[in-house]
Amino acid sequence: MLDTLARTLRRHPERPAVLGTTRTGAVRTKATHGELADLADRYTTALHRRGVGRGGTVGVAVRPGPRALAVMLAVHRLGARAAVLDPGAGPDVLRARLALAGPDVVLADATAQAVAGWARPLARRARLALPDLAGLGPVATVGPRLPGCAPALDADVRAVPLPPPVDEDGDAVIVFTSGTTAQPRAVVHTRASLAAGMATVAELVRPEAGRPVLGGTFFVLVPSLACGAPVALPARSAPVLGRQLRRLAPQATYLTPPQLRRLLADGGRFHGRVWTGSAPASAELLTRVKRAGAEEAWGVYALTELFPAAAVEQADKAAFTGAGDLVGSPLPGVVAKTDSSGELLLSGSAVRDRYLGEDPDPWVVTGDRARIEGGRIVLEGRSKDMVLRHAENIYPGLYEPSLHLPGVELALLVAVPDGDGDERLVAVVQPSPGADRNALRTALDRPLGRMGAARPDAVLLADIPLSGRSLKPDRAATARLAARRLDGRHLDGRGLDGRGLDGRHLDGRSRG
The missing domain is CATH 3.40.50.12780 (ANL, N-terminal domain)
Incomplete structure (x- = not known):
């Protein structure tokens, strides 16, 4: 179908392809068929110059839209595969995923690179927590560049003959799912699937x-x-x-x-x-x-x-x-x-x-x-x-190891129902005997801040229920415990810290 799309774009270059909207709801054309096809050709040429070809891997951290689609068309034409990178996954998870995928180049828009320098506050507000992409291999910017961004992918691209399209099956896309930071897991789709x-x-x-x-x-x-x-x-x-x-x-x-x-x-x-x-x-x-x-x-x-x-x-x-x-x-x-x-x-x-x-x-x-x-x-x-929050899949196993700091005996990320199929994510942390709870809360700020879009809605300091002959942490019982505590919306002196992403306690009091 990507081949069909490429032909359709060239057949009717004047037709609108991707539409946007103004604040009044007025429709505007973000890209016509011809503009999208031309952009895909520029990206194809640029990637080909970088040596990307059949069997290669391109990391993609670009927001959905014309540029992301043009990147996919370019990667498809070259017979390479796109490794989809989620900027909201957090720096530790993203590093592990990049190491597994081993891309020849990472394509990122300015937002995905916004953790560098002046843009770090903007990235935090957007719930992005990324490593310095420049330290993870070749990086190129797709779309407008901002201060500190990598060079543009299609800088100095001139009209040159395009390489012939690859017309055979092979890997098309890598999408990361569950696993752990140490052992990420990724789905591989072929061109046929x-x-x-x-x-x-x-x-x-x-x-x-x-x-x-x-x-x-x-x-x-x-x-x-x-x-x-x-x-x-x-x-x-x-x-x-x-x-x-x-x-x-x-x-x-x-x-x-x-x-x-x-x-x-x-x-x-x-x-x-x-x-x-x-x-x-x-x-x-x-x-x-x-x-x-x-x-x-x-x-x-x-x-x-x-x-x-x-x-x-x-x-x-x-x-x-x-x-x-x-x-x-x-x-x-x-x-x-x-x-x-x-x-x-x-x-x-x-x-x-x-x-x-x-x-x-x-x-x-x-x-x-x-x-x-x-x-x-x-x-x-x-x-x-797995936790489903705001239509995003969050795999606790990716993030729980980072919560096991000195002073933490056990730590789980569990889901609490939030109405009509949605869930809230709660970190339940059991302090070690004698641990300073205030110091522990402060220490937890760092790993929580590196979770990106998977950051919990609340943190609960409590004893985690155990079950079975081996006394393993009981996730279901822990989720019920979290639901009861959060439903009460109180601080009980045993360590309920209901700070959400807005930095407020669940009982509405501002943080002291």
Whole structure:
């Protein structure tokens, strides 16, 4: 489909490709088909000059939009693979991931490099915590440069013949998921599995040429643009997003559940078909979306290893009265089954090839408990440790080791329900006997500050419950303990420190 997109862009260079919006909701063109194609060609030439070719790896820390898409088109043409780097993962995690991926070059926009010098306060406010990228290998800037940024990727690029496109299967993208800082884990998709996933999206959403689609993910941009539909990047604030939807009247909209909830709370209205995923979407949420004007409201079940896997429309989800969470029938090409423990396994043409450094495996172990009922997948809970906050997957195992400072006996990151499928992240720290709790709180500030977007909403100093013959930390009991303490919103003298990201105690008192 990336090849189809490249041809479509050249066939109609004057058509708008990526749309933005002003604060009034007015639609503006961020890039036309021709501008996007030209940018992809410049990046292709620049990367080729740097020696990137078939089998190479390009680290990508660029915000979604025309430049990120042009980078992906360039990497695809060269037969290389893109290692997607999350600037919000924190410096220690990012260093480990870069070491595993071993990119030939890291492409980063100015925001991803904002930890250097003058921009460090801006980076902290944006919840970014990065290492000095310049110390991790060759770095090039994509987009406008700011003071302290690496040289521009396409500086001094002149019109030269492009290398012929690679026309064979191979690794296409690396996306990091769980694992630990010492042993990161990354999903590897091939060109074939990526193409199969995007084809499934196109068949599911059915974008029509010339009519806008609203959404900012790669799996929205590529299929829509390949079908001739311009894509509008969603505004960040709910009021502006609401105005954007009114002006745009998109044929299809993809927003995460947190975005939907904020928009609905602001009185937003929808148009056409609405899709949501990346976090659980309840029947109630989908029903509210339809009441707010959507013709259809769909929940999409997907994983990094397989996107998309299943989908369900509001009417079917609302009519389901059984136990569990109905996520729909497996989409064409997807095979679903459960193992002896009830864990859901998925396979199909769009499934990832392997985990980086491991052998290929046709089956994805989802970490979700489920049952297959009438050919439909019904989720019954998670069997692997993961926290879903604001539609982001947070893996506690990546960050817990950094909390084991002198004076800490045990430390866990647990989830506390926060309504409609969302969760709050709480660090529960058990001090060693005799430890100075005030000093410990101060010492914890450093590792907490290096967690980036995974920084906990609150920190609780308490004894962690143990269970089993081996007396292992009981995560479920610890989560219940955190929920009780945070629900009480009090300081009990035993060490509840409810400081959230705004630096306030849970009982509303400012920090002393």
